[in-house]
Amino acid sequence: xxxxxxxxxxxxRQPRRxxxxxxxxxxxxxxxxxxxxxxxxxxxxxxxxxxxSNLEIAQDPLGLPPNWRFENLAQAWNQGKFSRYFINxxxxxxxxxxxxxxxxxxxxxxxxxxxxxxxxxIFYFFLVGLMVPFTAIxxxxxxxxxxxxxxxxxxxxxxxxxxISLPFGIFFMRAFFSGLxxxxxxAAKIDGCNDFGVFRRxxxxxxxxxxxxxxxxxxxxxxxxxxxxxxxxxxxKLRPVMTGMMFFTTRWGPDYSMSMAGTLIxxxxxxxxxxxxQRQFIQGLxxxxxxx
Amino acid sequence: MTESIRQFFANRKxxxxxxxxxxxxxxxxxxxxxxxxxxxxxIYLSLTKWDGAKPVKEFVGFLNYERLFADPRLxxxxxxxxxxxxxxxxxxxxxxxxxxVLLWRGLRGMVxxxxxxxxxxxxxxxxxxxxWKWMYNPQFGPINSTLRAVGLDVLAKGWLGxxxxxLPSIILAxxxxxxxxxxxVIMAGLQNIDMEQIDAALVDGANGPQRLWYIIIPGLRHVxxxxxxxxxxxxxxxxxxxxxxxxxxxxxxxxxxxxxxYNTAFRESYVGYGSALAIVMGLVSLVLSFIFxxxxxxxxx
Numbered sequence: 001x002x003x004x005x006x007x008x009x010x011x012x013r014q015p016r017r018x019x020x021x022x023x024x025x026x027x028x029x030x031x032x033x034x035x036x037x038x039x040x041x042x043x044x045x046x047x048x049x050x051x052x053s054n055l056e057i058a059q060d061p062l063g064l065p066p067n068w069r070f071e072n073l074a075q076a077w078n079q080g081k082f083s084r085y086f087i088n089x090x091x092x093x094x095x096x097x098x099x100x101x102x103x104x105x106x107x108x109x110x111x112x113x114x115x116x117x118x119x120x121x122i123f124y125f126f127l128v129g130l131m132v133p134f135t136a137i138x139x140x141x142x143x144x145x146x147x148x149x150x151x152x153x154x155x156x157x158x159x160x161x162x163x164i165s166l167p168f169g170i171f172f173m174r175a176f177f178s179g180l181x182x183x184x185x186x187a188a189k190i191d192g193c194n195d196f197g198v199f200r201r202x203x204x205x206x207x208x209x210x211x212x213x214x215x216x217x218x219x220x221x222x223x224x225x226x227x228x229x230x231x232x233x234x235x236x237k238l239r240p241v242m243t244g245m246m247f248f249t250t251r252w253g254p255d256y257s258m259s260m261a262g263t264l265i266x267x268x269x270x271x272x273x274x275x276x277x278q279r280q281f282i283q284g285l286x287x288x289x290x291x292x
Numbered sequence: 293m294t295e296s297i298r299q300f301f302a303n304r305k306x307x308x309x310x311x312x313x314x315x316x317x318x319x320x321x322x323x324x325x326x327x328x329x330x331x332x333x334x335i336y337l338s339l340t341k342w343d344g345a346k347p348v349k350e351f352v353g354f355l356n357y358e359r360l361f362a363d364p365r366l367x368x369x370x371x372x373x374x375x376x377x378x379x380x381x382x383x384x385x386x387x388x389x390x391x392x393v394l395l396w397r398g399l400r401g402m403v404x405x406x407x408x409x410x411x412x413x414x415x416x417x418x419x420x421x422x423x424w425k426w427m428y429n430p431q432f433g434p435i436n437s438t439l440r441a442v443g444l445d446v447l448a449k450g451w452l453g454x455x456x457x458x459l460p461s462i463i464l465a466x467x468x469x470x471x472x473x474x475x476x477v478i479m480a481g482l483q484n485i486d487m488e489q490i491d492a493a494l495v496d497g498a499n500g501p502q503r504l505w506y507i508i509i510p511g512l513r514h515v516x517x518x519x520x521x522x523x524x525x526x527x528x529x530x531x532x533x534x535x536x537x538x539x540x541x542x543x544x545x546x547x548x549x550x551x552x553x554y555n556t557a558f559r560e561s562y563v564g565y566g567s568a569l570a571i572v573m574g575l576v577s578l579v580l581s582f583i584f585x586x587x588x589x590x591x592x593x
Binding site: 111 | 328333408424
């Protein structure tokens with residue numbers, strides 16, 4: 001395979017393709033399909049297991065479900081209180097994304113384009129936050145949240161998740177705003193815009209793609225967060241999907257069909273959204289790495 | 293009072309500064325209250341003995357830190373993080389590079405393969421953990437069932453129950469979850485490689501491995517540094533997938549620093565000692581960040 005590296009281009013230009021070309025093609029596709037199966041086969045077994053009864057799993061753990069028991073999904077949905085968990089996830093995720101994006105845009109713009117003493121100092125102060133892992137602050141945060149009286153409310157997740165997401169958001173938006181041309185701001189200022197007007201009317205409309213990437217990134221971060229709600233949202237009434245799913249599968253441990261049905265319920269929506277907005281997802285989630 | 297405020301705003305420079313700070317302060321306040329202050333609070337807690345409930349935190353100086361050095365559980369957890377970092381970096385980068393080079397020049401079905409490879413990346417680590425806990429299930433799990441079905445019963449193992457196999461098994465599950473990320477980033481990096489260099493190398497008779505080693509990998513230097521930073525952070529911070537699959541067991545065979553810290557502070561209620569562990573974790577992150585930044589600065593010129 002290795003001798004084919006970068007060479008297919010040359011070969012593909014020849015009008016008549018030798019047998020060697022077709023063999024190389026077949027091996028190439030074979031390898032690609034093998035890795036696709038590595039990704040897809042576990043999903044397939046989750047679906048199969050979720051739609052069997054436990055007896056059917058014990059009799060034939062690998063095969064297709066003999067009867068496709070879609071009622072398993074309904075049963076898991078009801079018994080697992082997943083409607084509650086999904087609502088909770090939405091209630092915490094939406095304000096987190098809105099807060100992170102708006103605060104990051106404001107601060108990122110300020111640090112990129114506005115004059116103030118100590119601007120670089122403040123920027124580096126935020127950057128240090130990129131190096132602080134959540135684990136290093138999770139213990140006292142519990143007692144801080146308790147003392148300000150938000151433990152037992154959704155704020156116990158919204159506030160810390162927003163704060164730990166800010167350093168990256170500010171870093172990202174500052175880099176974006178720094179790259180915009182200065183003529184635009186100058187023109188708007190001559191037309192009588194103040195700083196906030198320039199930000200809102202000229203800069204923010206240009207920031208669409210960057211904001212979209214930040215939204216996807218933070219939505220995924222908040223939706224998929226696990227340790228944070230495990231510590232701060234312990235009440236079952238407040239539990240979001242991720243910790244809810246853990247408690248569900250633990251409770252139904254040996255009931256494989258129920259726990260896989262629960263897992264499927266949690267996975268399906270995000271996978272469908274991904275398949276529709278595939279490009280935005282890939283851009284948003286790799287934005288940090290590709291840009292940085 | 294009102295006069296001085298009016299004067300303040302009459303001064304154009306000061307007014308500009310005030311506008312600048314107004315943009316920054318909301319984020320700054322959140323950041324200071326919920327990140328910076330807790331960080332120093334962790335340092336303080338690490339110098340105390342406290343169970344999280346008593347009204348008094350007993351100040352013990354550096355006692356917790358002295359205990360750290362003699363704690364074999366800490367060193368075993370850190371060694372598991374090291375294994376995570378090495379295996380969890382090398383494997384996905386190797387897979388990503390391999391697939392990236394194969395798909396590089398474009399191919400029919402390219403979008404399909406990219407969509408599939410990236411699919412697990414959108415899943416929560418919790419979901420990845422639950423899926424693989426089922427895959428590894430000793431009794432009915434698909435891996436053991438498949439092995440038995442093809443007559444390889446000897447290879448059917450209690451993957452997550454075996455102290456030697458558990459950690460690599462979890463890491464491979466983690467790699468399944470994010471190799472697609474490495475693949476996409478490498479693909480993006482490959483687009484920036486100069487085709488003329490490759491063609492020139494072809495003319496000079498460079499073979500595949502030579503082209504890979506002398507042109508492609510140096511061309512991807514920046515991208516590979518970014519991915520390594522990402523997998524490094526992941527390897528230091530990993531918690532979710534370990535907690536879901538094994539909770540650190542069997543014994544302590546899969547405990548990493550994050551699960552050990554969480555367990556100590558929140559389940560065993562040794563808040564002071566847990567905080568000292570949290571500080572160790574902060575230091576490890578800090579040191580690795582500095583190493584990474586200095587490598588990047590050097591590679592930048």
